Amino acid sequence: MNDLTILISCPDQVGLVTNITRILASHQLNIIAMREFVDEQNKAFFTRIACTGVFEETEKLKEKLLQNLPDEAEVTLITKKEKQIVVLVTKEYHCLAEILIKNQFKTLGANVKAVIGNYEELRDFTEKLGIPYFYVTHIDKDKSQFEKQVKEIINQFDADYLVLAKFMRILSSDFVKDYSGKIINIHHSFLPAFIGANPYRQAFERGVKIIGATAHFVTDNLDEGPIITQHTTHVDHNFGVKEMIRAGKEIEKKVLLEALELIFEDRVFVSGNKTIVFK
Amino acid sequence: MNDLTILISCPDQVGLVTNITRILASHQLNIIAMREFVDEQNKAFFTRIACTGVFEETEKLKEKLLQNLPDEAEVTLITKKEKQIVVLVTKEYHCLAEILIKNQFKTLGANVKAVIGNYEELRDFTEKLGIPYFYVTHIDKDKSQFEKQVKEIINQFDADYLVLAKFMRILSSDFVKDYSGKIINIHHSFLPAFIGANPYRQAFERGVKIIGATAHFVTDNLDEGPIITQHTTHVDHNFGVKEMIRAGKEIEKKVLLEALELIFEDRVFVSGNKTIVFK
Amino acid sequence: MNDLTILISCPDQVGLVTNITRILASHQLNIIAMREFVDEQNKAFFTRIACTGVFEETEKLKEKLLQNLPDEAEVTLITKKEKQIVVLVTKEYHCLAEILIKNQFKTLGANVKAVIGNYEELRDFTEKLGIPYFYVTHIDKDKSQFEKQVKEIINQFDADYLVLAKFMRILSSDFVKDYSGKIINIHHSFLPAFIGANPYRQAFERGVKIIGATAHFVTDNLDEGPIITQHTTHVDHNFGVKEMIRAGKEIEKKVLLEALELIFEDRVFVSGNKTIVFK
Amino acid sequence: MNDLTILISCPDQVGLVTNITRILASHQLNIIAMREFVDEQNKAFFTRIACTGVFEETEKLKEKLLQNLPDEAEVTLITKKEKQIVVLVTKEYHCLAEILIKNQFKTLGANVKAVIGNYEELRDFTEKLGIPYFYVTHIDKDKSQFEKQVKEIINQFDADYLVLAKFMRILSSDFVKDYSGKIINIHHSFLPAFIGANPYRQAFERGVKIIGATAHFVTDNLDEGPIITQHTTHVDHNFGVKEMIRAGKEIEKKVLLEALELIFEDRVFVSGNKTIVFK
Structure with missing residues (x-):
């Protein structure tokens, strides 16, 4: 049986x-x-x-x-077969750490094969937890060169999904097509509000009373792929940009990990630019 | 079709x-x-x-x-046929008002046939909105006499459900059996915490940081019937008993109305002492 | 004392x-x-x-x-002196009803002097609760004529605040200036997302997993005044536009009433385009 | 300055x-x-x-x-001087990991000096992150012997606070007095509901629609110390005991870390059996 x-x-x-x-x-x-x-x-x-x-x-x-x-x-x-994933990061630790901790204690529902970073900041932590870390700088390269190198690493691992855990480079259409429906991003904002750079500063300037985060599949259109999960949290006048970022990070990791759990349990369908999520 | x-x-x-x-x-x-x-x-x-x-x-x-x-x-x-309901109240207006407003604007998903109160406080408001109000005092009567009168009124209306909208009398086993699976109560507490009287004072004395409310079917065991919906809200040291009651009322009406909506859409099964809710 | x-x-x-x-x-x-x-x-x-x-x-x-x-x-x-308010409405009842119910039972923290509507839909309900209803149509008038009539009514009442309870006309700069810092609006969206018309359809088309509402002071810039309170609620793929609107109304009345409570207790300062709220 | x-x-x-x-x-x-x-x-x-x-x-x-x-x-x-803490654990990783990750990236607001466990399960992970791990079994000892050994370790470190991060032994009155006002516990339940062992089974049997967790100071009375923070999360009929435990862990770590942040920023007073929290 x-x-x-x-x-x-x-x-x-x-x-x-x-x-x-x-x-x-x-x-x-x-x-x-x-x-x-x-x-x-x-x-x-x-x-x-x-x-x-x-x-x-x-x-x-x-x-x-x-x-x-x-x-x-x-x-x-x-x-039942565990999903294999590769995680892409830049410098921020909070989403990566949540993923690697659950991976370490076998509660992620997937198996982290490798972490790829365009900076070296997270190598030490990643390797402490026994996961190979690959450094690919984007500096002094055009995007296609950078992405070629990233792909070569990914393709060693037969990954079911690529998780962008605060990976701060915009991926080309070609790259996205190659892993169509397989790239999950955490967006540091309650989409569609505050699209683009520096959303917490935008939120601060606007004086919002709520901030949020969005996990979505990556498609050609920046910040416009099918939304998987979203959460918000209350802020108030005491929150400067720094405090908003801190509160935002807590939401980001919650939203991303919830999305990953749903995906790894095969509960998410994509229909056009939306998702159907059977919780 | x-x-x-x-x-x-x-x-x-x-x-x-x-x-x-x-x-x-x-x-x-x-x-x-x-x-x-x-x-x-x-x-x-x-x-x-x-x-x-x-x-x-x-x-x-x-x-x-x-x-x-x-x-x-x-x-x-x-x-598709609208449910018919009778609402039982004592003195507090907040749940009744929410029900009568939605009834008035045809967004309740049910039809309020009558309101029965063991005080006169809510007559005026109920009648303003065109709903018949029946006053049955419990004073100078034993419970069976009181309940007999209440039943006589209910039975005029062929109600699908009885809604206890802050009705503060405990119903007898016999009464409950007569309307088995048809009585919905809002309990002024996050069950199973603070069962019984004066839950907000208990909550205040305990210094909790959250209060809640519970909508449940009424069974023989006081406060122990199958739970339909629950919500909580944050409180802090600034909340005295009065402020807790005020915050509690907002939660109570939200919880009760959500439960009613689910029931009126036939989304709630009872299984033993639990509910299955197909949202 | x-x-x-x-x-x-x-x-x-x-x-x-x-x-x-x-x-x-x-x-x-x-x-x-x-x-x-x-x-x-x-x-x-x-x-x-x-x-x-x-x-x-x-x-x-x-x-x-x-x-x-x-x-x-x-x-x-x-x-301590109760605030006096005038409420402006169009056709939707949910925010007005919440205000009038609390007014009726003396728990609003303010006193509703009058309701002004640019349609007749809400007259009957308003008058049932004993509040005068003034009908001023915007049809076949230019904005300044319409607003002149509205102002004449408002000015009979020496109101501390004007509450736009789903009032669907955009007010002119001149009008806003006349009641500077005194007009509170409920915006049917989690600002700054989905500014403008039909936010729930926009939300549906975008496939968001959260919707929200925003209470704010009205300034010259449409939808851009200082934000007082915001809340969000989860939605999913089962929500069509109609279900989003229904869920949105629950959030709208919660957000507006919370904002009013804070304002009526003198807990809100405006600083530039933001608010400081001493909860 | x-x-x-x-x-x-x-x-x-x-x-x-x-x-x-x-x-x-x-x-x-x-x-x-x-x-x-x-x-x-x-x-x-x-x-x-x-x-x-x-x-x-x-x-x-x-x-x-x-x-x-x-x-x-x-x-x-x-x-401004960083707090020093010692963490006590048993076998569950989720709260410890959250603390050690923030410690590792200097965002905890305190400095973890040591981890003490009554099992060996968490040694490997703790040491990977460079924190000394002390194993003190409770087996074949009476409570006073066990606690004497624990105290000897604690006292090497001049800790400002002891954090019980899912430490599953009940501490004696004497132990608690020695660190009066300095021991913080995460309770796997929304106190005062489901006091004692196996709260998630109790919650499951009762069919609740919400579970929660409570961070509190430890006093003589088990589960009865001043509450610092509480949160709840929704569950439904699809949650068995296992799923409730999983959801509970997410809440537990959120509640504990929020309490620690408040304490490390000196925002929490104890007044009798309650806390005053200046957020």
Whole structure:
């Protein structure tokens, strides 16, 4: 007996749930938990099904599902296997530390293969926790050279996801395409407010009473990819820029780690520029 | 074409989802949203299914479902019809007002038929908003006399639910049994902390930094029925008992109204002494 | 014996607290609570002092304080007297209802003198609760005519504050100047995100996981006045525009009422385009 | 020029603020921020004053303050000097890791001198981050022997505070007295709910919709010391005991670290069995 998670997305039509559950039953699979959602705007259907059963024949099952679903259907069968990730950083420690601590104590739900930094600040800490650290400076290079080097390192590791844990370089369209749907970023702002540089200064100048952070998939459009999780926290007139940054860091790590947990448990679908999150 | 919500609870066994969805398909019903949960502790299965379709034959459908489900299965078919409620109050206005305002502007999801109070304080306000107010004092009566009078009023109205909106009398076992699963209370505390009288004074004396409120179904055990919703809010040393009560009232009305919304949308199952809430 | 609240703002300099407290002592005033803040950016000092004592001579006290403070100092002495407000509305009831309910039960901290609406939708409800309702349509008028009529009504009432409770007309610079620092608005968005029309549709299209609302003083710049309070609430992929609006209304009334409570207790200073809020 | 934080607690009487500020002025101290609170129940006055100035003579200043305040006054003058702490643990890593990470990156506001554990599980991680780890088993010892050994280690380090970061042994009255007001504990529950062992199982059995955690000073009464900070988080029917524990850990570390930050910035007074926290 074993666990299987099935993710299906396809154009919506009548009878999908019945169709799918009939096929699962014919394979002696027992449905433990099932979530589905219809995006009415895009007429798209999404389901996440957790099953138990005996399945030597996942390929046959996938084929059968595809035969009985609309043409554009995407079917993913996931047997429990830990995700592999590579983390990209610059100088700030707070998100990286949260990831590496959970990695160290086996509660991350993924396995950190490597950390890549465009500065050396975080090498010492990373290596103390037994993770290889790769330094690739962006200085005196054009972006394509820099990204080529980064890719060479990433590609050694067969990573399921790249996590930008306060990585402060903007990635090119080409880079993003190469890892489409696989790059997760933490944005130091409650998007769409305060897009771009220095959001905490912007927040301070505006006198806001709340700051927030946003975890999102990275797409071509800077700060505009599908949002996965967001949280906010209250600030007041006593907060200068420095205090806002400190409070912001606490929110950033909370938001990023929550997004990662959801992704590593295969709970997040992307639909256009939005996400569907089956919590 | 019409909307139908189906609620099913039964002992868990393999193939329930498949069984159910097959029957729905054979009745040409299209599943819009489906939520299910298996209570592993009690080996119980719960599902809420929202469908569209043509169904002159809800009775036949119900029968067919019951035939194909375990013996103890409960099946409820709900076509969109507004719930009817009676509200019981004592002297405090904050929960009642929130209910009557939403009732007035047709955003409550239910229809307030009457308000019953054991004091006269809230008559004027209730009647201003066009709702009949019934005064039944508990003074100089034993509990059974008091409750008999209350029941006589309730029973005029064919209410789906009784809402205790800061009703400060403890109801007898007999009364509770007569409306089993239909009485919702707002408890002025974050249960199970500070059970009983004067929770805000208890909270103040203990120096807590958070207070809360709990909406729950009423059962025989005072303050011990299945919890539907809870929220908390921060307090600090500046809060005396009076300020705690004021903050508590804001939480109480928020918690109660959220619980009512969930119940009126048929999203709440009771399983033993707990609830399953399909948000 | 009596209560007195003293508000002082002035350029910051050494010794202000000592100076002020010495003068209060010489008037036999006992300080119950004192809050102060120095805005380092603008070198400005703000204090709110709650005292008890006997003070037939508030004018003398004010004069003495002014003599001993920097030239630009502003000193306000407030003896407990209920604030008077006029509320402006359009069609949505949720903020108005919250205000009128608290007004009805004497827990608003202010007294609603009148409601002015540019539609008739809310007349019936307002009048049921005994508050005069004035209808001024904006149709077939230019803005200055419309505002002239509105002002004539306001000016009958000697209002301390104007509350825009989902009033959907943009006020002219001239109007705003006439009631400078006295107009409070609830903005249906977490400013500065989604400025302008249809923020919930914008939020829906962007796929945000949080929505919020902002209470602010109204200044010349639309949506850009000093922020008083903000709150957010989580949403997810199940929320369409309609559900976002419903959730948004709950946040809007919470944010507005919290702002009003702070203002009516004289806890809010404006400093440039920000507020200082002594909670 | 230098920073000085002054903490004063004493029986309340008229004129305290004036008295105190006059003395500070006579020492050429400039008040940057001042917070005060009167505990009406206990007729006690508390103030925290942040000043700048030149003060070779802190002893003289303290003496002068004491001479001019009621007899039982306590005056503490704090010049900026990092707090020293010792952390006690058992097997769970989450609170310890948060403390050691902030210690490593100098953002804790204190300096971790040592970690003492009654198991060996956390030695490896602690030493990786360069902090000495002392193992003292409680097995085959009576409590007084165990605590004697723990004290010997603590006393090597001249610690300002002992932090119980999920330390699962109950300390004796004698031990607690020796470090009176200096021991901070994180309690795995929203006190006063679910006191004692296995709170998450209790929470699960009760079907609560919220769990929380409490940081408090340790006193003789188990789980009954003055509460410093509390937070809660929502749970639902999908949470088994395991998921509640996981969610609980996130709250525990947040609550503990927030309490430590407040304590290390000298923002917390204890008054009877409550705290006054000047945020």
